[in-house]
Amino acid sequence: MKSFIHVLAAFTIVVAASSCGSRDPQPPLYAISGRITYQGKPLETGKVVFIPTEVGGGKAYYAQIQNGEFRGEATAGEKNVQIISERPTGEVIKGDRGEEFIVTESVLPKQYGEFSKIMFTVETHPNNELVLDLE
Numbered sequence: 001m002k003s004f005i006h007v008l009a010a011f012t013i014v015v016a017a018s019s020c021g022s023r024d025p026q027p028p029l030y031a032i033s034g035r036i037t038y039q040g041k042p043l044e045t046g047k048v049v050f051i052p053t054e055v056g057g058g059k060a061y062y063a064q065i066q067n068g069e070f071r072g073e074a075t076a077g078e079k080n081v082q083i084i085s086e087r088p089t090g091e092v093i094k095g096d097r098g099e100e101f102i103v104t105e106s107v108l109p110k111q112y113g114e115f116s117k118i119m120f121t122v123e124t125h126p127n128n129e130l131v132l133d134l135e
Contacts, residue, residue, distance in 0.1 A: 027058060027075045027076070028075070028076070028124075029061075029073040029074060029075060030073060030074065030075070030076055030122050030123065030124060030125065030126065030128055031071070031072075031073050031126050031127065031128060032050070032063065032070075032071070032072050032073060032074055032122060032128040032129070032130060033069070033070065033071045033072075033127075033128070033129055033130075034048075034069070034070055034129050034130035034131050034132070035068050035069050035070075035131050035132070036048065036065055036068055036069075036070070036083060036131075036132045036134065037068055037132070037133050037134065038085075038107065038108060038134045038135075039134070039135060040133075041068075042067050042068020042069070043065055043068050043083070043085055043107070043108075043134075044065075044066075044067065044068070044085070045064075045065055045066060045085060046064075046065040046083060046084050046085030046086070046107070046108075047062045047063065047064060047065060047083070047084045047085075048062060048063050048065055048070050048072070048081060048082070048083050048084075048130075049061070049062040049081070049082040049083075049084065050062065050072075050074040050079040050080075050081060050120070050122065051079055051080045051081075051082065052075070052077060052078070052079060052080075053077075053078045053079060053080055053119070054077060054078065057075075057077060058075050061073060061074035061075070065083075065085065074122050075122065076122050076123065076124045077121065077122060078119060078120075078121050079119070079120050079121070079122060080116060080117075080118070080119060081116060081118040081119065081120050081130070081132075082112070082113050082114065082116045082118075083108055083112045083113065083116070083118075083132070083134070084106075084108075084113055085106065085107040085108055086104040086105060086106055086107060087104060087105060087107055088102050088103070088104055089103045089104060089105050090103075091103040108134065112134055118132070
């Protein structure tokens with residue numbers, strides 16, 4: 001009986017150890033940096049979003065834009081690029097529980113946001129650069 005318990009314990013350890021590494025490994029990320037201007041001026045703030053174009057291409061990644069510049073990372077491959085930048089309208093609305101929400105509007109036309117056709121390929125090297133001059 002004692003050896004059965006030892007065998008059972010050893011089997012449990014082997015099964016537990018083998019299942020620890022069974023998760024799908026995360027794909028490598030590659031650095032992306034760049035500049036974004038709108039109407040000739042650096043885009044003050046916002047996000048640049050990199051969305052995989054291939055089915056099952058993984059998750060989207062984004063980077064914060066500050067003074068027209070950004071640094072981030074994403075998986076390799078072709079990406080649809082969306083730029084989001086908003087500013088407050090000065091209007092505040094109240095929610096059902098009395099909470100206040102600041103109303104914002106997009107700084108950019110929709111063609112650069114949710115309807116963007118901007119494409120960028122993240123290469124498997126450490127220096128991917130994206131420079132966009134938006135009009």
